[in-house]
Amino acid sequence: MEEDEFIGEKTFQRYCAEFIKHSQQIGDSWEWRPSKDCSDGYMCKIHFQIKNGSVMSHLGASTHGQTCLPMEEAFELPLDDCEVIETAAASEVIKYEYHVLYSCSYQVPVLYFRASFLDGRPLTLKDIWEGVHECYKTRLLQGPWDTITQQEHPILGQPFFVLHPCKTNEFMTPVLKNSQKINKNVNYITSWLSIVGPVVGLNLPLSYAKATSQDERNVN
Amino acid sequence: NTAIPICRNIACDCFWTTKDPGVSPSKMVEGLQSMLQLPPSSATGGEGLTEVSPETTTLEPPSSAAVSPGTEEPAGDTKKKIDILLKAVGDTPIMKTKKWAFLKLVASEQLFIYVNQSFAPSPDQEVGTLYECFGSDGKLVLHYCKSQAWG
Numbered sequence: 293m294e295e296d297e298f299i300g301e302k303t304f305q306r307y308c309a310e311f312i313k314h315s316q317q318i319g320d321s322w323e324w325r326p327s328k329d330c331s332d333g334y335m336c337k338i339h340f341q342i343k344n345g346s347v348m349s350h351l352g353a354s355t356h357g358q359t360c361l362p363m364e365e366a367f368e369l370p371l372d373d374c375e376v377i378e379t380a381a382a383s384e385v386i387k388y389e390y391h392v393l394y395s396c397s398y399q400v401p402v403l404y405f406r407a408s409f410l411d412g413r414p415l416t417l418k419d420i421w422e423g424v425h426e427c428y429k430t431r432l433l434q435g436p437w438d439t440i441t442q443q444e445h446p447i448l449g450q451p452f453f454v455l456h457p458c459k460t461n462e463f464m465t466p467v468l469k470n471s472q473k474i475n476k477n478v479n480y481i482t483s484w485l486s487i488v489g490p491v492v493g494l495n496l497p498l499s500y501a502k503a504t505s506q507d508e509r510n511v512n
Numbered sequence: 513n514t515a516i517p518i519c520r521n522i523a524c525d526c527f528w529t530t531k532d533p534g535v536s537p538s539k540m541v542e543g544l545q546s547m548l549q550l551p552p553s554s555a556t557g558g559e560g561l562t563e564v565s566p567e568t569t570t571l572e573p574p575s576s577a578a579v580s581p582g583t584e585e586p587a588g589d590t591k592k593k594i595d596i597l598l599k600a601v602g603d604t605p606i607m608k609t610k611k612w613a614f615l616k617l618v619a620s621e622q623l624f625i626y627v628n629q630s631f632a633p634s635p636d637q638e639v640g641t642l643y644e645c646f647g648s649d650g651k652l653v654l655h656y657c658k659s660q661a662w663g
Binding site: 476496 | 542624
């Protein structure tokens with residue numbers, strides 16, 4: 293059995309920094325938020341979506357790498373002037389928040405997320421499930437409570453849904469071992485997020501896939 | 513108990529490729545994932561080898577190892593379709609056999625497909641877009657891996 297590939301917290305932060313650098317280049321709205329004492333922090337992205345959402349109705353969705361407005365700016369525009377949002381009742385707009393934190397106990401990144409309507413009403417887990425892509429539903433439904441749980445955000449102290457990290461090593465290790473074999477640098481965060489993100493409605497633009505191979509530094 | 517077909521060709525011993533006419537550019541990643549997996553209700557799911565029935569697949573070994581540049585093919589078709597070259601990552605078993613089968617996954621397993629060997633495109637990403645970014649000469653190399661991912 294091959295050795296598992298864990299990452300330390302410093303390495304996690306470095307990968308996040310590289311990830312955010314590319315995010316800024318393509319206008320994908322990820323940002324780093326340090327904790328109060330700045331010893332650690334997390335990556336965060338907010339996007340808005342119309343509930344029965346087609347791609348066109350995503351505010352700032354950049355599945356094809358299009359530049360988009362930063363979330364807050366776009367939302368301040370009157371609906372008529374905003375080119376990316378279709379006219380819709382405010383109650384149908386959902387705000388999704390995705391946070392990437394480091395888990396010291398599992399030594400891997402963890403995806404926290406929550407969603408709410410604009411009036412602050414949170415989405416239930418059942419609502420979240422409706423947003424899970426069909427191709428994952430069957431497998432996830434085998435054991436949903438093992439996979440998506442509700443936990444307190446370690447830094448914010450608020451309830452978030454969490455994609456459980458216990459199997460992260462299992463699906464990351466083959467990818468990382470393979471990249472070592474071919475002597476290619478891989479951004480752990482980019483790979484990991486490309487795998488887990490779509491499960492909860494977060495799709496990374498393809499340009500992230502190319503950004504990593506331009507990094508010449510060695511991976512530990 | 514999984515098996516995935518491989519084909520020996522001159523370039524590499526763990527490639528297998530779609531037979532003409534290839535995969536439509538508008539096919540999405542989730543469609544590719546479905547193509548590679550045995551349907552859950554498949555009656556022929558056995559110890560690992562299954563005869564491929566014509567209506568369930570367009571993935572077959574090429575009839576000859578070498579691709580000859582001078583082959584006459586209908587130009588219109590080859591321009592529209594993309595050959596997918598699939599390569600295993602990690603521990604996903606490879607079985608060398610003349611019979612062709614697809615991956616059989618247990619409930620908690622997921623089949624992952626990667627571009628650039630490390631990035632999983634989202635399920636509704638179109639193959640044509642992947643080809644524009646990562647393919648050339650009508651071919652797109654994808655890596656695949658079967659993993660326990662959830663729960």
